Amino acid sequence: MNLPNDAAGQEDVRAIISRHAHREGALLPILHAIQADRGWIDETAIRTVAHALNLSRAEVHGVVSFYHDFRTRPEPRPVIKLCRAEACQARGSEPLAEWAQSRAGDRVAIEPVYCLGLCSVGPNAMLGDDVHARLDQASLGALIEAL
Amino acid sequence: MRILISDDALAIACGADRVANAFAKAAPDAEIVRVSSWGMHWLEPLVEIELDGTRTGYGPVSPADVPAILDGRGDAIRIGDVAAHPFIAAQTRLTFARAGRTRPLSLDDYEATGGWAGLRAARAMTPQQIVETVTASGLRGRGGAGFPAGIKWKTVLDAPGARKYIVCNADEGDSGTFADRMLIEGDPYLLIEGMAIAGLATGADTGFVYVRSEYPHAIAKLEAAVAASRAIVAPFRIEVRTGAGAYVCGEETSLLNSLEGKRGEVRAKPPLPAHQGLFGRPTVINNVLTLAAVPFVLAEGPQAYADYGMGRSRGTMPIQLAGNIRHGGLFETAFGITLGELVDAIGGGTESGRPVRAVQVGGPLGAYFPPALFDTPFDYEAFAARDGLIGHGGVTVFDDRVDMAAQARFAMAFCAVESCGKCTPCRIGSTRGIETIDRIVANENRLANIALVEELCETMKFGSLCALGGFTPYPVLSALHHFPEDFGLKDAAE
Numbered sequence: 001m002n003l004p005n006d007a008a009g010q011e012d013v014r015a016i017i018s019r020h021a022h023r024e025g026a027l028l029p030i031l032h033a034i035q036a037d038r039g040w041i042d043e044t045a046i047r048t049v050a051h052a053l054n055l056s057r058a059e060v061h062g063v064v065s066f067y068h069d070f071r072t073r074p075e076p077r078p079v080i081k082l083c084r085a086e087a088c089q090a091r092g093s094e095p096l097a098e099w100a101q102s103r104a105g106d107r108v109a110i111e112p113v114y115c116l117g118l119c120s121v122g123p124n125a126m127l128g129d130d131v132h133a134r135l136d137q138a139s140l141g142a143l144i145e146a147l
Numbered sequence: 148m149r150i151l152i153s154d155d156a157l158a159i160a161c162g163a164d165r166v167a168n169a170f171a172k173a174a175p176d177a178e179i180v181r182v183s184s185w186g187m188h189w190l191e192p193l194v195e196i197e198l199d200g201t202r203t204g205y206g207p208v209s210p211a212d213v214p215a216i217l218d219g220r221g222d223a224i225r226i227g228d229v230a231a232h233p234f235i236a237a238q239t240r241l242t243f244a245r246a247g248r249t250r251p252l253s254l255d256d257y258e259a260t261g262g263w264a265g266l267r268a269a270r271a272m273t274p275q276q277i278v279e280t281v282t283a284s285g286l287r288g289r290g291g292a293g294f295p296a297g298i299k300w301k302t303v304l305d306a307p308g309a310r311k312y313i314v315c316n317a318d319e320g321d322s323g324t325f326a327d328r329m330l331i332e333g334d335p336y337l338l339i340e341g342m343a344i345a346g347l348a349t350g351a352d353t354g355f356v357y358v359r360s361e362y363p364h365a366i367a368k369l370e371a372a373v374a375a376s377r378a379i380v381a382p383f384r385i386e387v388r389t390g391a392g393a394y395v396c397g398e399e400t401s402l403l404n405s406l407e408g409k410r411g412e413v414r415a416k417p418p419l420p421a422h423q424g425l426f427g428r429p430t431v432i433n434n435v436l437t438l439a440a441v442p443f444v445l446a447e448g449p450q451a452y453a454d455y456g457m458g459r460s461r462g463t464m465p466i467q468l469a470g471n472i473r474h475g476g477l478f479e480t481a482f483g484i485t486l487g488e489l490v491d492a493i494g495g496g497t498e499s500g501r502p503v504r505a506v507q508v509g510g511p512l513g514a515y516f517p518p519a520l521f522d523t524p525f526d527y528e529a530f531a532a533r534d535g536l537i538g539h540g541g542v543t544v545f546d547d548r549v550d551m552a553a554q555a556r557f558a559m560a561f562c563a564v565e566s567c568g569k570c571t572p573c574r575i576g577s578t579r580g581i582e583t584i585d586r587i588v589a590n591e592n593r594l595a596n597i598a599l600v601e602e603l604c605e606t607m608k609f610g611s612l613c614a615l616g617g618f619t620p621y622p623v624l625s626a627l628h629h630f631p632e633d634f635g636l637k638d639a640a641e
Binding site for chain 1: 156157159160161188189191319320321322323324325327328360361362363364386388389390391392393394405406407408409410411412426467468469470471472475476498507511541543544545546549554557561565567
């Protein structure tokens with residue numbers, strides 16, 4: 001993850017592109033695959049993708065910057081996505097988020113997410129693909145500690 | 148002995164995997180079966196023990212409860228016969244008929260519970276007959292707009308073009324909703340069957356399901372189900388695509404742009420997607436629940452579906468009870484039930500035990516209702532008449548600690564963050580809305596600024612291209628009109 005911008009990395013990017021380029025509307029699947037592989041989408045990857053799909057760099061950059069999921073800089077810290085949408089607000093997510101931020105300090109990134117579809121058992125969070133419900137200071141604190 | 152435990156993401160988030168592991172250790176001879184969720188979320192992880200053909204439910208179960216349950220104790224968390232539980236017995240489950248009862252990816256379970264009967268019926272019909280059947284059922288789009296599904300299908304059927312598409316909108320971004328997720332995770336073949344029927348009805352041979360990236364469990368289940376059922380639905384072909392965290396992509400034209408690999412910006416209509424949709428071709432774009440309702444309509448006939456409901460809202464709606472509610476979960480019922488029955492009688496009021504103060508219906512773009520309006524029946528037209536919408540059927544309950552001015556501000560802030568930027572009322576109006584609400588709360592020219600927010604909401608409502616800018620006024624104005632005291636006003640007349 002978070003590989004440097006090296007030639008080997010760009011080989012990986014080209015391999016990803018060739019796996020997906022035949023698909024209709026291939027750009028999002030390609031960007032997802034690059035981010036899954038490398039943790040973020042760097043400028044060189046954008047260039048390579050643009051060239052391969054016959055798009056301008058501006059077009060690819062426009063797509064990368066439009067979607068909240070795509071990172072244009074590496075995030076070296078572990079990330080907890082804490083739901084901040086209405087159903088979790090109704091169950092106390094706002095004070096919990098404030099507490100989590102101070103507890104996590106600079107070591108763990110606490111990012112907002114708007115709904116994980118677990119709206120009857122919030123506050124909820126996601127780490128990678130793992131989901132956690134009914135969070136309070138004790139259980140969220142344990143998650144932060146374990147990272 | 149068989150032990151049934153859900154593998155729904157919500158059950159897992161509540162610890163279902165840990166409970167399953169504890170049972171596997173404590174009862175190595177028992178068969179552990181991972182099934183879909185019944186949708187009684189306050190009881191998850193819910194476990195059913197099957198002995199000599201009789202099932203006994205327990206919930207919510209923690210790993211520490213496992214020895215007691217196996218010893219026949221565990222009275223404190225015993226539910227008994229889950230199907231007879233009042234929360235389940237009171238429902239009319241047409242779309243969620245299999246919830247809690249089958250293994251989501253088992254083709255045997257699907258077939259044994261009537262699966263593919265709708266597709267078989269459709270294969271014996273002409274495209275026109277399928278469209279007429281769906282039209283006669285009265286089924287309306289469950290994504291929120293409530294547009295008649297049959298008319299949309301007919302438009303695509305009649306549109307000229309060698310290549311057409313079926314697109315399933317599974318970008319369920321509304322807070323307080325989870326029915327799409329539960330359906331995909333719990334009964335994925337039902338959605339696949341509905342899409343294949345839509346393909347037969349319109350002459351489309353390719354389908355895309357656009358699932359939001361926040362639903363990794365649903366994506367994995369659906370991909371497995373698509374692969375396992377490929378031969379059954381062939382020559383129809385389905386591809387699963389993942390969103391990338393943009394709320395606005397739940398809007399149909401923005402979703403189409405996203406599928407094409409572009410920024411998820413909204414398109415002006417016309418042209419309608421039914422005429423020029425994905426890659427400029429005629430496209431049916433329907434919500435998960437709309438497509439999942441179709442197999443029942445084809446298998447049982449349109450009248451069997453239309454017999455449920457009220458007025459022009461026919462059939463059933465999978466309603467999602469969420470937020471600060473004691474008995475949260477999935478409640479599928481015929482249209483017509485009142486908001487008060489849902490929140491108080493079925494939902495049991497707030498989980499915190501404090502009085503209910505506000506209920507947001509229809510997600511972040513839905514209106515906030517006070518208990519005084521709890522007699523509103525769940526029906527597209529009845530909610531519209533009270534300046535609200537049922538949207539995707541999410542009901543989010545707040546207790547008396549909620550600050551409605553803060554909720555109104557959040558609605559504007561959410562719109563500002565999620566706006567695709569294409570139209571000015573949404574892109575700029577939402578930011579001006581935040582600032583103006585801040586001034587109201589700070590008592591700067593309060594009355595003048597309230598008038599300004601009302602006017603701004605008018606502009607957003609009628610000047611925005613899509614529902615994001617167009618419906619953000621619903622939560623803002625409903626908060627202002629029903630809860631004026633939170634904005635520093637003594638009552639609504641002021």
